[in-house]
Amino acid sequence: MTISTDTPDVAEAPPLEGRLRDLLAGKKIVMTGATGFIGEQLLWKILTELPDTTPAVLVRRKGSAGARDRVITLVGKPIFRELVQAAGGKAELVDSRIEVIEGDLPNVPPLPRDLDIVLHCAGDVSFDPPIDKAFATNTVGTRALMEAMLEAVTDEAGTLVKVPHYVHVSTAYTAGRRRGMIPEAQHVHDIDYDTETTWGLKLKETIELESRTPERLTRLRRQAERVHRKAGYLTTARDTEERRRTWVHDKLVEAGTERARSLGWTDCYTFTKALGERVVADLGRNIMVSVVRPAIVESSLKHPYPGWIEGFKMADPIILAYGKGNMPELPASPDSVIDIVPCDMVVNATLAVCATRPRIGEPVFYHVNSGARNPLTFADIYDHVRHYFLEHPLTPGGQGAAQLPTWSFPGAQRVDQLLNTSTKAYEFADMALKIAPRWEVFRQLARDLDKGGEQIAFLRRYLTIYGEYLRSEVTYLDDNTIALHNRLDPADLDAFAFDSSVYDWKEYLEDIHIASITAPIRRMEELKRKRRARPTTYRELTPAKQPGTVxxxxxxxxxxxxxxxIQSYLWVRLPELGPWGRSKAVLGLVRDLPGLLWTENRDRGAFLRALYRRYRGxxxxxxxxxxxxxxxxxxxxxxxxxxxxxxxxxxxxxxxxxxxxxxxxxxxxxxxxxxxxxxxxxxxxxxxxxxxxxxxxxxxxxxxxxxxxxxxxxxxxxxxxxxxxxxxxxxxxxxxxxxxxxxxxxxxxxxxxxxxxxxxxxxxxxxxxxxxxxxxxxxx
Missing domain, CATH: 3.40.50.1000 (HAD superfamily/HAD-like)
Incomplete structure (x- = not known):
């Protein structure tokens, strides 16, 4: 165990003197992650509430779309509608209010020399990233961004011409496997991030080499052949290569998880984010540094509107699976806290942090979470989720309506035993269905089995990735964050409040959040019902523009x-034979049928050649x-x-x-x-x-x-x-x-x-x- 339990010194949040729009007026904020969940709302908030602040967004090219094109597409989203209308168009908004920097992490281009604040909110947010990608984003990318920032504010003699403020968006879970109260301070550990990064990146090459050994390829090819042999060599080869890539990915994820846990972290994500914080501390000795650590970020409480969210976040798949009846149990401790915080509170706190001026070389940390002042346990969220879906089921009553499970929180071991038993039953049934007759009843059984298999895979994935989070025994203290909130100008409270103790969980979860994440599911189900109501087989064909081209x-x-x-063979051969000949032909076919079917399962062409030999004469x-x-x-x-x-x-x-x-x-x-x-x-x-x-x-x-x-x-x-x-x-x-x-x-x-x-x-x-x-x- 290399994480220390020592209590570090805590740097206090510096005061705010005035409104945020005035404190940040004339400032240029260089942002990463503007196309991401938090970054998108940060950009919207700056454009909406900070009219004299210039956001300069670092955005990578994607295919043929350059950075400016991607930002124009970004501001085409609904939350920017009023801003676009006021500017006279999407391009006009981008060109008049946003400075676009084309680049990527870790390939950071030169940054504007007139920058004041660098706000780094990009990063790999998956809890189980491959180890090489986690290091490339969270440590190498952070170093590259900070070095580009320092170069932009350093003259030819190597002297800082201005002191920038670097604001780093991290995660509360960089605390790793600690328990108890976690202060807003740098985590004490003795990990050499340069060494870990070097080895983490090298693992990609090592695992790629192993994936190409004859032994590994033979195993993967045989797995593919068992599934695709009838489809042909090229189909089998394509699947073999896909299995190899999947194997490499899974081994990189496994390597990251095990390395993180061996050093006291839950997973590679939190491990590399913690090392990224150490990079920030080392490179930020001569500048102002703030680190924002959100917990589980979910939909907005108030801005840009209640329930605003992009995609599904950490808790949402569990909520939706329960509503569909696909989450029979959760291996969580009912009294453990699930530390959820609305997105707009994270955005508001981050911009308030940008307006502070911490002491040079003394990073200030901020936990943006709810667990310390407004705790929500897993038993609580279960009650809210169950109540919501009882009142608003995803599928209306009648045939097909989801049966909501009753959770008893039996513990991880019981759930794991259930998964192992279910997996064995699934594998046996799957083998049987692969050779079943081509009847609709077996296709429906396969559909039902596949749903069960998806449920098993879902449960196993969540048990593996989030198991420790489901049984956490930590409280992230938020003294700095609340102190900063209390220093907001009263005129800023409506737009920039971030006190997580003020909202009611029933209102937030049932009336806002769950309603928001289920809305697209309900729309999708309605579309499916409409598709099922109309015949798809006989949809109108589009006539060829020129006959014969389709x-x-x-x-x-x-x-x-x-x-x-085989039936065709019997139709034509039996009538021309006498009674003895017909009996002989049928008996011979019955005798050879197992071999023919075995051949057909391996090679359709060889099967046909063997059968057509019987037409001789x-x-x-x-x-x-x-x-x-x-x-x-x-x-x-x-x-x-x-x-x-x-x-x-x-x-x-x-x-x-x-x-x-x-x-x-x-x-x-x-x-x-x-x-x-x-x-x-x-x-x-x-x-x-x-x-x-x-x-x-x-x-x-x-x-x-x-x-x-x-x-x-x-x-x-x-x-x-x-x-x-x-x-x-x-x-x-x-x-x-x-x-x-x-x-x-x-x-x-x-x-x-x-x-x-x-x-x-x-x-x-x-x-x-x-x-x-x-x-x-x-x-x-």
Whole structure:
């Protein structure tokens, strides 16, 4: 344990003499993090309440958008509307009130030489960042910003021409795993931040190297093959590489967490933020330094309006999960304090700190929190959250309404045991569903299972990241912060108050905060209900601007036709054999079926080749005649009526219709009028026209299909980004990815999961209808 428990000296907050707008008039505040949650409101507050203060924002280029373009986009947000109208436009507001500096952390460009205050509120706010990113942002970036600031106010002789005020927005949780009362002071520890930073950055290279070893890649490739083998080598390779990147990320997170805990901090975020504070203290010996330490920052109490928030913060996923019925328990101590503070109070306190003038070389620390004067326990917040959702459920009563769990706070060990048991049950059920028949009942079971899996993953993530915060035994003292608040000019109290003891938790949580974070969820649910109310399968197609420039590709078996190649084989082979021959053929197929299915699961092409060997000796012309004379009605009765209508809609829209199938060509003969082009497997024949048991070329399956589509599109001037593809099997994932409008039809569970993850259309086409004969494509 290298964190000291010694009580450090506490520097008192300096006084304020006058209104903030006067104290900060004529000042230039160089800001980082203006596009972030707190930074956005800080910028709004400066522009709104400090008319004679110039914010200079450090913003990085993002893609083709330069820093100025990004700031113009930023002021297009609703809270800046009145400011934009008064200025005559977004660009006019930026050019007249904001100085834009294009740059990034740690690559900080030269800063304005007339700066007065540097307000650093950028940083990695994730509680589980990869160790290299945490150090790059929180220590290296802080050092680079301070060095650029000092260079801007230093002349050629190395003398400070002015003493700037550096205001550093950190976090209350830099105290680490301490307990009891935490004063507003520098935390005492003996960590060498230069050494830790060097090793933290080097770990990225070390873990990247390990991820590329043959042993690691073999394990990752085999994991990918178990999921994507049917989809093809390239799909497997893409997933293998994605798994490698995920493995690297997870190992970097693990490395950061373990290093932090080995030194007395909860996680890498608080560890590197604490080291960043030490960087500030060392580089700020000759300037004025203030450090603002907010606790858990949530939506605004009052400004710019009650409930203002950007995204979801630390407590919000737990609140929403409870409202959806997905949070059965919380491994928190009911009497532990969850230290929440509204965003506008953090902003107000930070700007008040900017107006102070601390003594040179004596940093002043400010805790902006509620736990010391207005504590909220986990038992309290549970009562408020439960009461809110009982009064305002996310889903109306009736079928589908969420059942709110009753928490008993059983402790982390009980919850962890529950998670382990649930995880094992999930893994077993998932294995079974991956090989289940392609029926809607199994797809629905998979959807329900996936929701359960997401719930398990969510609970495990929160237990891992926030476990210690749920059982904290600390009180962050806020004497400096309250002393500063009490020195505000009375005229500033309406706009700049930040006393956390004055608001009521029921009003804030139930009437303001939870209502705010659930509003977008309710809007989303309403949109989902509207989408479910209208048919998505038959939405109106956009006609091609030029006929033939858009393509619609269809798989056959399981998509357009309720059949498979084994059934097709039995249809044509059994009638030509006598009773003994039929028995022999069926028995032989039953005997070989496990091997065929095993082959099909690994390699669709090899499976088709093995099956088509059984056509050896068949007369191809007789086979075609048999299909024309006998099987046409059977095939037509197994066509999905929705598929026929959809194909006709594509043709009416001027789209080129293509059938891509591994089925042998004779079985596609009844479908010829529907499609502009049919690609099927062709049986090779000898001089007498009898099948040899081989194909004339490789069957078009898996990743051969997108290759064919790209070649066909290039040769015929077709725009695949506007084209469509329909398929039912995970083996056709690559074909669906080749077009801009993929549609999963009656998908197997693996394809359904891909489609859901990538927001593809998923449709159910009936497999059989007595009216299907009326939908025959003949004559088209």
């Amino acid at each position: 393509l619609a590709a269809f798989d056959l078996d399981g998509t357009v036709l309720n059949s498979d190649v 068949a007369d191809l012309a007789a086979l075609e005649s048999f299909v024309d004379d006998t099987l046409t009605d059977l095939i037509m009765d197994r066509l999905a009526p929705e598929a026929i209508r959809r194909i006709r809609e594509h043709r009416d829209a001027g789209h080129t219709t293509v059938l891509l199938t591994g089925t042998i060509r004779p079985f596609t003969r009844p479908l010829t009028p529907l499609f502009d082009h049919i690609v099927a497997a062709d049986l090779a024949t000898d001089e007498q026209g009898r099948c040899t048991g081989y194909l004339t070329g490789p069957p078009l399956v898996g990743e051969a299909r997108p290759a064919w589509l790209r070649h066909y599109a290039a040769a015929n001037g077709i725009d695949l980004a506007k084209s469509y593809a329909y398929a039912d099997s995970h083996a056709d994932e690559s074909m669906l990815r080749a077009v801009g409008n993929p549609v999963a039809v009656n998908p197997d569970v693996p394809l359904m999961r891909v489609a859901q993850a990538d927001h593809w259309s998923i449709v159910e086409w009936s497999s059989h209808s007595a009216g299907s004969r009326r939908n025959r494509p003949l004559g088209r």
